[in-house]
Every structure is written in C-alpha cells, then in structure tokens.
Amino acid sequence: MAQSAETIHGSKSKSGAAWWVEPYLTVLALGLFGVYSLWLVFFQHTGQFQNYLSPFFSPTEDWGIKVLPALWVLWAPLLFRATCYYYRKEIYRGFFHDPMACGVPESRRKFYFGETRFPFIWTNLHRWFWYIALVVLVFLWIDAVKAFIFPVAGGGSTFGVGLGSLIMLVNVSLLTMYSLSCHAFRHLVGGGSQKFSCADGSPTTRYKLWNTVSRWNEKHGLFAWVSMFSVWFTDVYIRLLIYGVIHPVRFF
Amino acid sequence: MAEEITLSVFRGDRSGGREQEYKIPAVPGMVVLDALHYIQAHQAPDLAVRWNCKAAHCGSCSAEINGSAKLLCKTRVDDYTDEVIHVRPMHTFPVIKDLVTDVSWNYEKLRQIPAFQPAIKAPFTLHQRDVDRIQEFRKCIECFLCQNICHVLRDHSAKDAYWGPRMMIRMAELQMHPLDTADRIDLLKGSAGIGYCNITKCCTVVCPQGINITDNGIIPLKERVADKYFDPLGGLVRKMHK
Missing domain, CATH: 3.10.20.30 (Beta-grasp domain)
Structure with a gap:
C-alpha cells in the first residue's frame, strides 16, 4: 500500500499543499447544516406536505411531551452523529484543530484530555444514541411507505409514486445504511466476540453478521455524508412544496 | 527526471x-x-x-x-x-x-503489556477465520511512524498518559486472540489511556503496512472499554447470556 501524501508538517511540501481543504469544508458543511437545523427548530413548526413528512419532524406523535416540533426529534440523530466515530474525526480536525491534519502542528494548549473527561467522555455513549436513532429510523420507514400512499379526492387513498416518494425512500435507505454501518453496531453484532468458529469449524452467525457489517463499515464515512445531505435535501424539497415555491411531481 | x-x-x-x-x-x-x-x-x-x-x-x-x-x-x-x-x-x-x-520508550511500553495467556496449553489448532482479524495486526514492523504522527504524543507530549497506536494494536492483537484469557480492558482505560485517542486516524494514514489501525484496532478496543464501563445494560445482558 502506498503511503499517503496526506501528512504534512509545516509548509515545505508541494504535494500536500491542500491539507487545509478538508477541515474547512467540514466546518462549512456541518456549520451550515447546524444553522439550518436551528432555523427549523425555532422558526418552522411543520414538515408535512400532503403525505410527505420531513425527516426533521418525524415522528409527529409527541405522546404528551410539549416541545418545539423539530426539537422533539432532532436531538437523537444529532447526538448519534455527534458521537459517531467517523464524525468525531472530522469534528476534531475541523472545529478543534486537534489536529487539523496529520503532522500539522497544533496550537499549544496547556491541557489535552481527549475523550477521558467531560464533555468528550460522552462520546463513549455512542451505542445508546444508536439505539435511539434506530427507533427514529423505524418512524422514517413508516413515513417513506406513507409517501407512496396518496389521498384521493372524496376520501380513501391509492398507491402512487411521486418525486417526493422517491426522495424519501432514497433518504431513509441512506440513513439505514449509515446506521447499519456504524462501528458500535459492528461491535455489537460480533466484533466483541473472541471466537468466530463453531466446534465443527463452521462460521458462527455472529461472524457472518460482523463480516457483513465490516464491509458496510468501510463506507461509513461516505454514508455519513450522503445521508446527512439527503436529510437536508428531503427537507428542502418538502419545505419548497409547503411554501408553494414548487409543485409536486407525480409519476403515477 | x-x-x-x-x-x-x-x-x-x-x-x-x-x-x-x-x-x-x-x-x-x-x-x-x-x-x-x-x-x-x-x-x-x-x-x-x-x-x-x-x-x-x-x-x-x-x-x-x-x-x-x-x-x-x-x-x-x-x-x-x-x-x-x-x-x-x-x-x-x-x-x-x-x-x-531514541525510540526506546516504545519498547518499555511494550514490555508493560500483559503477555498472551492461552486458555489451553500449546500446541493448539485454530481456524483461519478466528485469526484473520489479529493477523492484520501482526503485520506491524514496529517502525513507530504511527507513534510519531499521533498528535497526543507529538503535540501534547502525553507519553505519560497515552501509550500510542502501536501499543493499542499490540493489545488488540492479544485481546482478540480466540484463546487469550488475560483482561487488558482496565489497563486500556487506565494507564494505557485509550480515551486520549480522538480517532483522527493519522496513525492509519502513515502505516506503511496498510494496517487499519483505527477502524480495526483502536475503535473495537474503545467499544470493549465501553462494554465494561459505559454500558451497564449490555453488561447485564452478557452476564445473563453466560
């Protein structure tokens, strides 16, 4: 395997001149997503257009707990992402310059505790946020199915396919792959076990699961980004429908 | 040229x-x-x-x-x-x-890692799939480039708090061995300082052997530490399963 040209120390190398691009792009993308999410929380009160429901506002059931509609849901996937092993790398590099890129000198700080003390020790609870995010995912799948069931004038409903249905299906599929390629899930399904073979030499079920999730896990970073942008795009599409800026496209 | x-x-x-x-x-x-x-x-x-x-x-x-x-x-x-x-x-x-x-500090730390303690006496037969995972770690040539690039050691000079990626890989190799019985989780969380790693993956980037140090070694070890220290529910389920 060739050694990467990613590592830079100082500014002597031409080959690694763009080491700062990734951390700044991370700050831009996550920062804009954060601002957009806050705008939804504080200034938007619905994500529903006909049978389409924005992932920021699902589930709509509040079980008597009165909070801002988007905030009711948003905290769970946000904490799931904030404690994600992939995003941690990007966040530490982009927001905390800890380090900004490999070999780039950090600004001298008196203390560094990593993930051993508050607040970053909370990242150890990633699996708990994964459990909660999984519950949210179930609701998103229900919403995706509902996106294919259109109301009929005069009552009743019918199966149909609209652009929004497809967007919501793609979105929930990407979110599912992001969740199932998670490092914590990889550990829970089999990574934590010591042996992968049964007494007769055949592979254990946990091995098969671990092996499959390991393959997905190689693309975890990709799923992390595309699923975040798909959530964003799905909400923007539905919001433009709500505001009447665009009209719904129905294929049949 | x-x-x-x-x-x-x-x-x-x-x-x-x-x-x-x-x-x-x-x-x-x-x-x-x-x-x-x-x-x-x-x-x-x-x-x-x-x-x-x-x-x-x-x-x-x-x-x-x-x-x-x-x-x-x-x-x-x-x-x-x-x-x-x-x-x-x-x-x-x-x-x-x-x-x-002078890389002697690395050898001092290697000596502090509890050695392989097999459940049965050698010679023993192992299935290839049981050792595939740890064989990746055995490719390490101890060049210490990962230790060199790790920002915890490099920029924060925290050698007293964190032993670095090479030691994590050595512990993963032993801890994931199908016959090993030693428990290194307390050591990992304690003096080996796995919590100091913030998974920025520079060790993986520089490894000339292409070992996936972070994803296959350090993160699974962090999850094992989480099993013991941050997941009482999971611990209860595992105890009942035993």
Whole structure:
C-alpha cells in the first residue's frame, strides 16, 4: 500500500499543499447544516406536505411531551452523529484543530484530555444514541411507505409514486445504511466476540453478521455524508412544496 | 527526471541542529535512503541514519520527508520532482544524531503489556477465520511512524498518559486472540489511556503496512472499554447470556 501524501508538517511540501481543504469544508458543511437545523427548530413548526413528512419532524406523535416540533426529534440523530466515530474525526480536525491534519502542528494548549473527561467522555455513549436513532429510523420507514400512499379526492387513498416518494425512500435507505454501518453496531453484532468458529469449524452467525457489517463499515464515512445531505435535501424539497415555491411531481 | 536532486537533511543532536543541503546525481528508481547513502559515501561520511533491510520490512528507517512520516527506503525521490527533499528525524522522539532517534520508550511500553495467556496449553489448532482479524495486526514492523504522527504524543507530549497506536494494536492483537484469557480492558482505560485517542486516524494514514489501525484496532478496543464501563445494560445482558 502506498503511503499517503496526506501528512504534512509545516509548509515545505508541494504535494500536500491542500491539507487545509478538508477541515474547512467540514466546518462549512456541518456549520451550515447546524444553522439550518436551528432555523427549523425555532422558526418552522411543520414538515408535512400532503403525505410527505420531513425527516426533521418525524415522528409527529409527541405522546404528551410539549416541545418545539423539530426539537422533539432532532436531538437523537444529532447526538448519534455527534458521537459517531467517523464524525468525531472530522469534528476534531475541523472545529478543534486537534489536529487539523496529520503532522500539522497544533496550537499549544496547556491541557489535552481527549475523550477521558467531560464533555468528550460522552462520546463513549455512542451505542445508546444508536439505539435511539434506530427507533427514529423505524418512524422514517413508516413515513417513506406513507409517501407512496396518496389521498384521493372524496376520501380513501391509492398507491402512487411521486418525486417526493422517491426522495424519501432514497433518504431513509441512506440513513439505514449509515446506521447499519456504524462501528458500535459492528461491535455489537460480533466484533466483541473472541471466537468466530463453531466446534465443527463452521462460521458462527455472529461472524457472518460482523463480516457483513465490516464491509458496510468501510463506507461509513461516505454514508455519513450522503445521508446527512439527503436529510437536508428531503427537507428542502418538502419545505419548497409547503411554501408553494414548487409543485409536486407525480409519476403515477 | 532532473539530472540532479537536492536534499536538505537535518544534521544535529539532542542539543539542536539545522538542515544542510546536498546535491547528488539522480538515478532512476532511487529511493531517499539511496540518496542518503550516496551522501554518506561521497559528501558526509558522518551522517547518521538507521537502516537495515531496505525492503520496508525492518521498520528501522522511519523519518519525515517533506513533512510526511515515511520509511526512507520506501519513498522514491521521483515523488518529489522539482522539489527540494527535506529529510528530518521523527519529531516525537528525542534525536540521538542526525536522522537517528531514541525510540526506546516504545519498547518499555511494550514490555508493560500483559503477555498472551492461552486458555489451553500449546500446541493448539485454530481456524483461519478466528485469526484473520489479529493477523492484520501482526503485520506491524514496529517502525513507530504511527507513534510519531499521533498528535497526543507529538503535540501534547502525553507519553505519560497515552501509550500510542502501536501499543493499542499490540493489545488488540492479544485481546482478540480466540484463546487469550488475560483482561487488558482496565489497563486500556487506565494507564494505557485509550480515551486520549480522538480517532483522527493519522496513525492509519502513515502505516506503511496498510494496517487499519483505527477502524480495526483502536475503535473495537474503545467499544470493549465501553462494554465494561459505559454500558451497564449490555453488561447485564452478557452476564445473563453466560
């Protein structure tokens, strides 16, 4: 395997001149997503257009707990992402310059505790946020199915396919792959076990699961980004429908 | 390729030093270690550089080439066309002379890791799939480039708090062995300081053996620490399952 040209120390190398691009792009993308999410929380009160429901506002059931509609849901996937092993790398590099890129000198700080003390020790609870995010995912799948069931004038409903249905299906599929390629899930399904073979030499079920999730896990970073942008795009599409800026496209 | 290449090589010791420029004739296929040997043979016989196999297997010739942590014997000079090639010793470890650093701290830490404690007496038979995972870690040649680039050791000088990626991989190799019975989780969370790793993956990037240090070694170990210290529900389920 060739050694990467990613590592830079100082500014002597031409080959690694763009080491700062990734951390700044991370700050831009996550920062804009954060601002957009806050705008939804504080200034938007619905994500529903006909049978389409924005992932920021699902589930709509509040079980008597009165909070801002988007905030009711948003905290769970946000904490799931904030404690994600992939995003941690990007966040530490982009927001905390800890380090900004490999070999780039950090600004001298008196203390560094990593993930051993508050607040970053909370990242150890990633699996708990994964459990909660999984519950949210179930609701998103229900919403995706509902996106294919259109109301009929005069009552009743019918199966149909609209652009929004497809967007919501793609979105929930990407979110599912992001969740199932998670490092914590990889550990829970089999990574934590010591042996992968049964007494007769055949592979254990946990091995098969671990092996499959390991393959997905190689693309975890990709799923992390595309699923975040798909959530964003799905909400923007539905919001433009709500505001009447665009009209719904129905294929049949 | 240019007929002549310029290297700027660190010359000095613990008390300090500076880079010195050398111009040498370029030879097709030349690696940086070849270039340093040429300098030793023709211009600076007192230039200190540690090397052994010249085949990327002994892990001796670790250094920093134009800011990147690399093996001198695996880095071709034609990767740096029209550039001065800056060669410096590993930043994280104390310089003994020129490009040679004192990496003895790593061996001290390796000795502190509890050894393999098999459940049954050798010889034993293992299935390949049970050892595939740990064989990746056994590819380590102990070049210590991962230790050098780890920002916890490099920038925060936290050698007293965190043992570094090489030690994590060694512990993963033992901890994931199907027959091992020793428990290193308390050590990992305690004095080995796995919590200091913030998974920025630079160790994985520089590994000349292509070991997926972070995803396959450190993160699974962090999850094992989470099993014991941050997941009482999971612990209860595992106890009931036993």
